[in-house]
Amino acid sequence: MAGSLEAAVLIGVAGLATLFSMFVVRYRDMVYASASLALVGLASAAILGLLGFPLVAVFLVIVYVGAAVMFIIVSVSMLGGGGREEWDDWRGLAAAAAAFSTVILLGFVGGLWQLYTAPQPVRLDSIALILTRDLYPVIIVLAAGLAATILEGIAIARRR
Structure with missing residues (x-):
């Protein structure tokens, strides 16, 4: 695993x-x-x-x-x-949501926090x-x- x-x-x-x-x-x-x-x-x-x-x-x-x-x-x-x-508020929000969901996915769902x-x-x-x-x-x-x-x-x- x-x-x-x-x-x-x-x-x-x-x-x-x-x-x-x-x-x-x-x-x-x-x-x-x-x-x-x-x-x-x-x-x-x-x-x-x-x-x-x-x-x-x-x-x-x-x-x-x-x-x-x-x-x-x-x-x-x-x-x-x-x-x-050029400012695009939605692109920044999408990038922040993607980064947050990646951290949550790897950290909590994937169990990466156990490797610390x-x-x-x-x-x-x-x-x-x-x-x-x-x-x-x-x-x-x-x-x-x-x-x-x-x-x-x-x-x-x-x-x-």
Whole structure:
């Protein structure tokens, strides 16, 4: 039963990742496209976490959310915030109802709340040892990528 529930959740999250990636391409407003990119990153991180790679999922969340915030800041600073926005109250209500029903369906009906375990205390020296011993090359590449993103954002913002 638990395996089929995990497979269903994995398929659902993969569908959300596909949907959000279509939003990235569809939206013409850079702020909405960047927010959709952050949601793609969160869904991808959820997939990796469900597959058993929680550390990679955490780094993916950090990078995608950081990159999306950077894209939003750069696009607002370059283009200004005075774009036309179209409001559709029913679409927002439908999205909120879908999100609420998904949480209720997975949490209570699907029994996902039973999988929760209380957080265990973690020693910081053991985390530091794992990061410096096993993941040193990954941290170097991650730091270089984040530094390049920040420098690129600064260079684009200064051109304005």
